[in-house]
Amino acid sequence: MKQLKRCPNCHTELKLNSDGKTQYCSVCNYWTKVGTARLDSIMIYA
Ligand SMILES: [Zn+2]
Numbered sequence: 001m002k003q004l005k006r007c008p009n010c011h012t013e014l015k016l017n018s019d020g021k022t023q024y025c026s027v028c029n030y031w032t033k034v035g036t037a038r039l040d041s042i043m044i045y046a
Contacts, residue, residue, distance in 0.1 A: 006013055007025035014023040016034070022030040 007028065007030050009028045009030050012025050013028045014025055016023055022031050022033050
């Protein structure tokens with residue numbers, strides 16, 4: 001399983017949500033579950 005460390009949209013470092021289960025980007029609001037890569041979200045370009 002792959003854990004994202006940087007946002008695939010804007011390459012900002014992802015932050016860990018307080019629930020410990022999701023990571024999010026504070027810049028473009030991309031988010032992903034920890035341990036998964038939501039490649040579908042890469043389809044959304046600003
Ligand atoms: Zn982003």
